[in-house]
Amino acid sequence: MSTSSSDTSGGPIRFVADTESGGTMTWLLNFDKIINNGMGGTLSERPDLSGIEAILDLACGPGGWVLEVAREHPDIKVTGVDISKSMIEFAQAQASSRGYGNAAFMVADIKQPLPFEAESFDLVNERTIYGVMGPGEWPQLLAECKRVLRPGGIIRLTELEMPVSTSPALNELCYITTMAIYKTRRTFSVDGWHVGITPVLQRLLRDAGFQNVKYRGYVMDISAGTPDFEGFWRNFVYVLELVKPFMLKVEGLTTEQEYDRLYQKMQAEILASDFCGLWTYVTAWGEKPR
Numbered sequence: 001m002s003t004s005s006s007d008t009s010g011g012p013i014r015f016v017a018d019t020e021s022g023g024t025m026t027w028l029l030n031f032d033k034i035i036n037n038g039m040g041g042t043l044s045e046r047p048d049l050s051g052i053e054a055i056l057d058l059a060c061g062p063g064g065w066v067l068e069v070a071r072e073h074p075d076i077k078v079t080g081v082d083i084s085k086s087m088i089e090f091a092q093a094q095a096s097s098r099g100y101g102n103a104a105f106m107v108a109d110i111k112q113p114l115p116f117e118a119e120s121f122d123l124v125n126e127r128t129i130y131g132v133m134g135p136g137e138w139p140q141l142l143a144e145c146k147r148v149l150r151p152g153g154i155i156r157l158t159e160l161e162m163p164v165s166t167s168p169a170l171n172e173l174c175y176i177t178t179m180a181i182y183k184t185r186r187t188f189s190v191d192g193w194h195v196g197i198t199p200v201l202q203r204l205l206r207d208a209g210f211q212n213v214k215y216r217g218y219v220m221d222i223s224a225g226t227p228d229f230e231g232f233w234r235n236f237v238y239v240l241e242l243v244k245p246f247m248l249k250v251e252g253l254t255t256e257q258e259y260d261r262l263y264q265k266m267q268a269e270i271l272a273s274d275f276c277g278l279w280t281y282v283t284a285w286g287e288k289p290r
Contacts, residue, residue: 023238023241023242024242025061025062025086025087025090026238027235027238027239027242028061028062028064028087029062029064030231030234030235030238031064031235031238031239032061032062032064032065032068033064033231034228034231034232034235035128035220035281036064036065036068037227037228037231038218038220038228038279038281039158039218039220039281039283040218041072042065042068042069042072043069043156044216045216045283045285046154046156046285049073049076051122052076052122052123052154053075053076053077053122054076054077054078054079054120054121054122054123055069055076055077055078055079055121055122055123055124055125056079056080056081056114056116056120056121056123056124056125056148057069057078057079057080057081057124057125057126057127058081058110058124058125058126058129058141059081059082059083059110059126059127059129059132060080060081060082060087060091060105061082061084061087061091062087062091062094063080063087063088063090063091063092063094063103063105065080065125065127066078066079066080066091066095066103066105067091067094067095067098067100067103070095070100070102070103071098071100073102074100074102075102076102077102077103077104078102078103078104079103079104079105079106079121080103080104080105080106081105081106081107081108081110081114081115082105082107082108083107083108083109083110084107085107088105088106088107091103091105092105110126110129110141110144111137111140111141113144114144114145114147114148116148117148118147118148119148119149119150119151119153120148120150121148121149121150121153122149122150122153122154123149123153123154123155123156124145124148124149124153124154124155124156125156125158126156126157126158127158127159128158128159128160129159130159130160130181130186130187130195130197131181131186132186133186134185134186135185135187135188138204139204139207139208142155142204142205142210143208145208146208146209146210146288149288150288151288151289151290152287152288152290153287153288154285154286154287154288155205155285155286155287155288156283156284156285157201157204157205157283157284157285158281158282158283159195159197159198159201159281159282160195160197160198160279160280160281160282161194161195161197161198161280161281161282162174162177162178162194162195162279163277163278163279163280164277164278165222165270165275165276165277165278166269166274166275166276166277167266167269167270167275167277168265168269169262169263169265169266169269170236170266170269170270170277172262173240173259173262173263173266175193176247176253176254176259176262177243177247178192178193178194178195179192179250179253180243180246180247180250180253181195182196183250183251183253184250188200198280198281198282201215201282201284202215202284205284205285205286206286209288209289210286210287210288210289211286211287211288211289212286212287213285213286214284214285214286215282215283215284215285216282216283217280217281217282218280218281218282218283219278219279219280220232220278220279220280220281221277221278222277222278222279223275223276223277223278224270224271224272224273224274224275224276225273232277232279233267233270233271236266236270237267240263240266241263244256244259244263247259
């Protein structure tokens with residue numbers, strides 16, 4: 001996550017919703033839970049964490065991923081950073097109230113040099129920051145990740161593509177979203193039809209000098225009747241309302257009347273008993289040379 005401003009006219013690329021708002025926090029808390037469940041855990045591709053003593057989570061939001069890792073692995077120190085002061089304060093309060101002494105949080109902008117000494121962490125994690133990263137900004141971030149990783153340390157990137165579903169309105173809103181990030185230069189897509197980040201994750205890691213690069217895909221069933229259906233439904237209700245002001249700023253993309261019509265229609269279609277949908281995520285990881 002990045003700052004709360006949303007520039008669509010050539011300024012800095014920032015997050016598409018107000019990162020200090022209660023609505024954004026509510027969405028992210030729900031989002032962390034359903035994505036952790038949908039991916040089979042916080043580090044599902046890595047059952048063996050032997051040798052990992054310190055983990056850094058970038059753009060941690062209200063700390064959902066960090067807190068879950070801290071709970072699961074009390075012997076590992078987990079640090080989360082985010083530019084939002086309110087998110088960090090909330091995460092710190094949660095860690096304190098739960099007694100997670102191994103969880104720490106800090107306000108920091110991941111687009112600036114990370115406030116850590118070289119070789120401080122064994123694993124660096126990020127999840128779904130595509131909306132705040134222009135293609136040209138990834139090399140600097142990955143270079144910083146490489147700097148703070150110890151030799152042999154692991155970097156882990158998790159990004160998404162938009163869901164496909166039997167809801168015409170949801171599909172249209174997803175297309176509006178991908179076109180918005182395409183027009184504001186925060187995508188690797190060549191045409192705006194897709195987010196475009198998942199195919200290039202491995203290349204980004206290799207270009208940054210990481211070795212033994214691998215990936216794993218996850219397909220989440222968001223259909224009616226699935227265990228996490230309500231969480232997925234709430235996710236779309238939250239996020240598509242939060243990003244509405246950003247969408248309306250992108251010239252020629254949609255109108256408020258049309259967006260509101262699709263938003264209401266989407267809710268009805270998702271709640272239909274025969275609604276079906278799939279959502280794809282990809283995790284790519286690599287190692288810093290020893």
